[in-house]
Structure formats: structure tokens, C-alpha cells
Amino acid sequence: MKTRVIIFFGLLVLIAAIFISACKKNDVQPGEPHNPTYIDLTIPAGWPTPTSDIFANNKLTEEGFQLGKKLFYDGKLSKDGNFPCASCHQQFAAFATFDHDFSHGFDNSFTTRNAPGLFNLAWMTKMHWDGGINHIEVQPLAPITAQNEMAETIDNVLNKLRADTEYPALFKSAFGNTDINSQRMLKALAQFMGSIISSNSKYDKVQRGEASFTATEQNGYDLFKAKCETCHKEPLFTDNSFRNTGLAVNPFLNDFGRMRITNDKNDSLKFKVPSLRNVMLTFPYAHDGRFYSIGAAIDHYRTGIITTQPTLDPLLVNRIAITNTQKNDLIYFLNTLTDTTMTKAARFAQ
């Protein structure tokens, strides 16, 4: 009896699936065979399910990934050809800008915030320090069109790609025909960026039982779990929240963070909690890169927090008590978060 129920149930699923797929619109034009190589995003063992399925409406394929990679490294996406995405997002710096508080943009301009590293984006619910971008696919529109970044129009970018000798064929292999439009360009970029996963640092190897911490690193990890873990939640080392960490307002920028997006004064001076993965490569720190060393960033939490700001995170009202020895241990632990497998992976390289 049980078997019959299972067979019956299976048949119903099959019928439903046929009906449902019959109702879906097919993007590919008839008569054009399109057989891309579908690939899966591998979720590291023990990690949570990604909060947003960024590939739900953007099936990850090898062809889409490769097209996205080419676009990511192509200066054509910028006005004068000098500023591909990769100019500010350098692989060796975990896709942040190495050793720069602000990145350089078109016509000798500066950006107004520190470029974040790009990895584990499938777990990121909102992009930008203020969370203004709600989907990875629409993220590239911001830097491409910003006058102090790539300074180009989407229309011009698409025309350059259409006139190129290689792109029409690459769009065809990724999407079924040679049409080049903004949606396809953005989906391809999302396939590349969303595939960058950082999960092979020493920390990860320790978690998997393939390595062990030194005594100093272990002390640092214990301290981390006691004093940092709430916001920089493992295994992603961020809880994706927005918090005010008591930084003085930079008078040149007057950047009040998330309040600009929500228009809510309770969000004044709140910025996204950045992941601490690869933190030794992503210096300088904070939304405006004001801390040039990891030691300076830790010192801010020990002694620098302005405790009078009304929106200061409740966890920081007493600052964080960390002794000099503990600080040293902590830095040793943070060094274990560097993932050279990702920063040297040929798959993500130009």
C-alpha cells in the first residue's frame, strides 16, 4: 500500500511539474539549440543556506560565469577604459582595493567609501555600506554610472559590447542568442561575483579538522567568540546588520550611512557590519578607511568609541575591554581568516 502511495505521489509531482514548466515563458528562440553547462554553487559544509537564492532566476552556467568574468575585468564598462570593476576589486586583496582608504575613479576622482571585498555574496542580503542595493544583479549599475567611479552610461557600455568582436558570441553561448542587453550583462556579472566563495582559510581548515590553531591563535579565537562574535557572526563573520560603532563623523563626507536609505533618524551613522574574512588583506578599515592598521581598528573598540552618539550600538556603550596581550592574540587569530586559495584561484583571475 505504501509503495502505491509513493508511486501515486510521484506521478502527481511529475504531472504538476509538466504543467508548471509548460506555463513558463521560454527565453530561447525556437530553432536555436542552447545547451549551456549548468553548474552548482557549492555551499561549504556546515554553512547556513544562503539567505537569498541569487541564482534562482539566473541559472548558474559555465558560459554565464565566464562571460561575467570577462565583463568584470573589462575596461569597456567604464567611460575612458581605465576602470574595470577589477580596478577597485583586486583579487589579491580579496577583491577590495589594496592599501587605499578610497579608490580612484574617472578623471582623478576619489570614491567616498572604502571598497569592500567581494566574496560569499550569496549570503549577503544587501550591498553597499548603507545597504542601499537590494540585489546583486543591480549592484553594478551603481559603480558603472557613478561620476567618481566608472562614469559611463549603461547605453554606451552595451553599444561597446555589441560592437566588440567577441561579446556577441559569448552572450549567445551564455543566453542562447547574440542579444546584448542590460539584464543579460547584469546577470552574467552576478554569476561571476556570486560564485566567489572564501572558505579555505586556516580557520576553515581548523573547523574541518585539517589543521590546528597555535596557542596564541586559539587564545585570540576564544577572545573573538567572547567579544566580537555577536556582530561578526561565524562562519561568514558578519550578521549582515547595520550598526553605529561610535565613529566621529568625517566633516569632508558627512556620511550618515543607512539613514540616507531609510530616512529614519534611528539609522543615523549605521553602517553594514563587514565580514572579517580576509581582514588582513582588506585594510584600511571602516566605511571611510580611516583605520590603516588592524591594531588601530581594534583600538577604536577599546578606547575610541564615542559613547554619546544616540544611535550607538547598545553592545558598545561600555566600549570593549581588551588587554594588550589579548589584542595581540586577536590579531594572530584574524590572520587565520586569510584565504589564499580564493585570492590565488585561477578561476577568478583575469
Add this chain to the structure above:
Amino acid sequence: MMKINTLLVCCFLSLVMISCQKAISPNTATGTVKITIRNTVKGNPMVLNTGNYTNSFGEQYNITKFKYYLSNVSVTTTPINTFNGRYYLIDQSNPASLSFSFEAPVDTYYSLKFLIGVDSARNVSGAQTGALDPLNDMFWTWNSGYIMAKMEGNSPQSPVVNNKVEYHIGGFAGTNSVLKNYGFIITDPAGINIREGKISEIFMDADFDTWWQGVFNLKIADNPVVTTPGVLAKSISDNYVSMFSITDIKNY
């Protein structure tokens, strides 16, 4: 056991029906609903750039851009709701955008409904195409979401650079959402009478003058520029929700 099977069948049939909701069965006889929009100012056809207008506060202005989204357009009659999942960008500078058509099952309808703007789901679903392509200059790159309605122009009463007037009205979430469902009940007994293979044409006016008052009195001198979601954008949308009127329905 039979009962469980029946339950499963019901579950799956309803799943199948939900998934196919948008499609009209090929066996249903259908006709076409065509909606034609005329953008106006105080009842006169809107003329971009050269038209000189005065609002009820005596402020003079012209209009260089006027565009807005309509979505979820449907004609309804119990139990049919011809939900139309398409998005329309009405752009005064593009005459072809001022009318659009969709199919509806043969019946007589006494209601027309639509959403002014782009429903919230599409504001958080990544890269879109067609009317929703960011190329249409109706998408904010710094704060993801669509500009639901846009007016640009100039006014001597505007204190900002080049006397600009710019209203980019958007925001799809929370208390300052500008999304507006709007509907007409059609009192003419003839209604929207869709016949097989025929067209029923609905003519609507959209009067820009409504943007200045109605719920909130909004002077150019006080608010020449609104380009972020927030209270002001919401107030303008509270005014413009009443810009539409049906001027005629022709059933062919």
C-alpha cells in the same frame, strides 16, 4: 487511503491552477482591451518643453519630461480578474507608449484597476528588462528601486540651479511607499463589453495639475526638487493618485 489520495489530487490541481493563473485558456474566447492615455494639464493636452503652465499658487512652469509606470492592469468582473503581469512605462515624449493592449475573456466588465508604479516584488528581484530596463532612466542605482513617476521642468519660482523642477517619485516599502492601487467603477451599463476578436477601447486622461494639490498643497517655491523616497515623495503620490479619469469607452 482514498481520502488522502483525493486530498493530494486537490492539492496538486490547485498548485497547477495557481501556476497557470496568468495564462488564459486557449479555449476561452477573448477580445482586446486597448487603453489610450492622454496626458493633460488642467484639461488641455500636455505639450512638452514649449507649453507654459501656471499652478493654483500662481507659479509658472514648463514640463520637459513626464513619465510614469502602470502595472497590474486588469478589467474585472466577478469572478474574472484578467490579471495582466506586464509593466507599462507611459512617456509623454514617446507617443507609442501612450496606448497599450491586452487580451481579456469575452464578458462585460464594470471595473478597471491598475497600480501606479511597479509592484514591490519587482523592485527587489534583480535585473529586469523591457519597460523595467534600467536604461529607461527610471531606476535608482544608489538605493535600489524604481522611480514610479517622474516630472522634470523649469519654473521661475524654483530657487535651485537653472530654476529646475525635478520630481522623481519612488519608494516601495514602509510608510513612505508611493505605490498606489487605483480603480474605476464603470457606471455606464454598457460597461467594457469585450466581444470575441474585437477591441474595447478605454480613453483616459492623466492630468498633471493634480500633482500640486488635492491632499497636500505643494508649491514649487517650497519643494522644487524631490529625488529620494520619503515624506515629500509620498505626499506628491497622495496628490497624483487622482490624476486619472476615464473620458470614453468604445466597444467595437
